[in-house]
Amino acid sequence: METIHFLVISPYRGMNELIHEVLLSENQVQADCYIANLTEVDSLLDKLNLFNYDAIISRGGTATYLKERTTLPVYDVGLWSLDALRAIRLAQNFHQPMAIVGYENITSHARILCELLDYDIPIYTIWSEDDATAAMKQIREMEISVVVCDVISHNLALSMGMTPVLVTTGYESIQNTIQQAITLTRNALQSRRELTQLTMAFQNSPVGCTIFDRYGKNILSSLSEYDQKTLLPFFQEHFESLWENKDSSLEYHLKGNILQLTLQKTTVRNTTYLYVYSVLKEKKEIRKIDAVTEKTAGNNTMLDFSYFNSTHSLSSTRDLIEKYSHVSTPVLISGEKGTGKDWAAYNIYSKSNYRNAYFYQIDCAYVTERNWNYLLTHHDSPLAHNGHSIYFKQMETIPPQNFSQLLSYIADTRLAARNRLYFSFSTNNENHDYKPVITGITKLFSCLSLHLPPLRERPDDIPYLTTLYINRMNAELGKQIIGFDSKASLALKQFPWEGNLHQLQRIIYELMLITTTPYISYENTMRLLHQETALWVSTEQSGYQFDLHQTLDHITYDVVRMVLKEEHNNQSKTAQRLGIGRSTLWRILKSHAESAESV
Numbered sequence: 001m002e003t004i005h006f007l008v009i010s011p012y013r014g015m016n017e018l019i020h021e022v023l024l025s026e027n028q029v030q031a032d033c034y035i036a037n038l039t040e041v042d043s044l045l046d047k048l049n050l051f052n053y054d055a056i057i058s059r060g061g062t063a064t065y066l067k068e069r070t071t072l073p074v075y076d077v078g079l080w081s082l083d084a085l086r087a088i089r090l091a092q093n094f095h096q097p098m099a100i101v102g103y104e105n106i107t108s109h110a111r112i113l114c115e116l117l118d119y120d121i122p123i124y125t126i127w128s129e130d131d132a133t134a135a136m137k138q139i140r141e142m143e144i145s146v147v148v149c150d151v152i153s154h155n156l157a158l159s160m161g162m163t164p165v166l167v168t169t170g171y172e173s174i175q176n177t178i179q180q181a182i183t184l185t186r187n188a189l190q191s192r193r194e195l196t197q198l199t200m201a202f203q204n205s206p207v208g209c210t211i212f213d214r215y216g217k218n219i220l221s222s223l224s225e226y227d228q229k230t231l232l233p234f235f236q237e238h239f240e241s242l243w244e245n246k247d248s249s250l251e252y253h254l255k256g257n258i259l260q261l262t263l264q265k266t267t268v269r270n271t272t273y274l275y276v277y278s279v280l281k282e283k284k285e286i287r288k289i290d291a292v293t294e295k296t297a298g299n300n301t302m303l304d305f306s307y308f309n310s311t312h313s314l315s316s317t318r319d320l321i322e323k324y325s326h327v328s329t330p331v332l333i334s335g336e337k338g339t340g341k342d343w344a345a346y347n348i349y350s351k352s353n354y355r356n357a358y359f360y361q362i363d364c365a366y367v368t369e370r371n372w373n374y375l376l377t378h379h380d381s382p383l384a385h386n387g388h389s390i391y392f393k394q395m396e397t398i399p400p401q402n403f404s405q406l407l408s409y410i411a412d413t414r415l416a417a418r419n420r421l422y423f424s425f426s427t428n429n430e431n432h433d434y435k436p437v438i439t440g441i442t443k444l445f446s447c448l449s450l451h452l453p454p455l456r457e458r459p460d461d462i463p464y465l466t467t468l469y470i471n472r473m474n475a476e477l478g479k480q481i482i483g484f485d486s487k488a489s490l491a492l493k494q495f496p497w498e499g500n501l502h503q504l505q506r507i508i509y510e511l512m513l514i515t516t517t518p519y520i521s522y523e524n525t526m527r528l529l530h531q532e533t534a535l536w537v538s539t540e541q542s543g544y545q546f547d548l549h550q551t552l553d554h555i556t557y558d559v560v561r562m563v564l565k566e567e568h569n570n571q572s573k574t575a576q577r578l579g580i581g582r583s584t585l586w587r588i589l590k591s592h593a594e595s596a597e598s599v
Contacts, residue, residue, distance in 0.1 A: 335452035
């Protein structure tokens with residue numbers, strides 16, 4: 001029996017993972033799986049050879065569009081009413097006004113559910129991205145902040161500052177669709193595509209070959225992934241001159257390399273194609289610095305302000321980010337480790353006038369002496385360019401001599417006038433003092449200030465944040481978890497979160513991996529919290545409060561950790577204060593460390 005080859009385009013990562021899981025049990029079926037939403041499909045298809053596939057599997061609006069865009073059979077992974085219900089229940093955890101937006105495969109189920117359950121939720125059916133944009137604008141005018149939606153509406157909601165809840169597809173829906181696709185495709189294998197003169201010439205090419213039609217569309221390419229990224233934009237930019245060129249051999253200088261081209265036109269079935277045979281020689285190696293990360297936003301970047309949609313202490317931070325994005329003044333971002341300083345800097349950049357240029361993130365904790373010399377002296381350093389955004393993180397870790405050199409460079413080269421600058425420092429880095437950093441920068445020029453509060457100072461935001469993270473990770477992990485049970489939610493609010501958002505996200509991720517029920521249990525939550533190095537102390541009552549539902553052994557351990565923390569990890573003073581020997585103290589700590597590792 002002949003092997004079937006599917007092209008699978010999933011709108012989000014979680015669905016992609018479930019499809020991989022279903023396909024593991026299928027013999028003589030191969031699939032190339034990609035993650036792309038409706039706005040990204042054209043770009044993806046232009047890179048693929050669709051002759052290699054027997055059918056396409058996708059979902060919702062993307063599947064509808066693919067039926068018009070290609071001649072291949074397209075199978076739509078449908079939604080069940082239970083999928084829509086889970087998303088609605090998850091959105092209700094935000095306790096904010098909500099609406100439902102999506103293609104008919106979502107809204108038809110939603111209408112039935114809302115009617116049966118007597119939910120008064122506005123529902124908008126869309127047929128295109130323009131419909132989605134209009135619906136989102138109307139929802140925003142109604143001051144609705146939470147939207148249950150599909151992927152295309154999800155991205156629009158993010159760009160408009162609303163919180164989206166993605167309707168994810170369950171395992172059963174995916175399994176049924178794939179079974180249907182296999183059955184129908186096997187029945188249609190007798191009409192498989194024919195190999196044309198195009199593909200034969202393409203396969204016989206000894207060098208990289210790219211084939212275009214008269215409109216500049218890339219039909220096929222044998223270029224490597226690296227060469228495609230380098231050459232295809234060049235071919236598109238110069239397509240008209242290549243098509244009209246009378247010379248069969250050309251040579252270009254491209255980014256320090258020599259590009260040799262051989263052109264040939266071939267007519268197949270009254271259609272003329274241009275074959276571009278290419279050889280790229282004398283490649284230069286571009287110097288890389290591990291501590292420097294180059295990022296871009298682009299015109300289609302979706303700004304994720306969901307983190308700041310909380311009705312508590314973060315709305316003012318969101319307002320500052322919005323206002324700071326409209327000016328070019330340097331920004332000084334402060335906060336404890338894990339409070340989201342990198343995220344804040346990148347989001348200001350993404351909404352600023354600099355969003356179409358590069359965002360260079362320089363982690364000062366990992367910049368070597370040689371790296372500093374390159375950054376401050378080389379003509380191709382990111383600091384030598386103009387019109388970009390440059391973010392210096394962990395500024396408190398810079399050695400005094402390098403910090404002085406950096407300040408001199410900023411002043412002498414007018415770096416702040418040529419680029420948008422961001423600086424961040426941690427206020428709880430015990431090994432470094434951040435005060436000289438503030439003094440040095442603020443003496444050099446005026447800065448906008450953005451302080452991100454630690455999580456322990458805003459426990460009322462934790463239920464919102466946990467719902468937000470669960471919503472995102474459901475899509476990534478292919479889960480349909482609704483939230484925490486009431487006791488677990490209270491435990492999260494009482495935990496001190498010394499690692500702030502990073503620690504919270506990590507704990508939620510681990511809990512979601514081991515959870516198989518709609519709600520994350522108190523028992524699993526407490527087991528992971530006890531593995532954390534920080535002592536669990538209630539912030540809602542005065543003094544230290546312990547979980548008296550634990551065993552005496554665990555309560556003893558909590559007391560030891562509390563005193564050890566107060567004595568700044570000095571075991572001798574801790575043992576003396578508790579009236580026990582150091583060996584006894586060591587055994588208590590070691591036994592709990594071993595039990596945590598064995599869980």
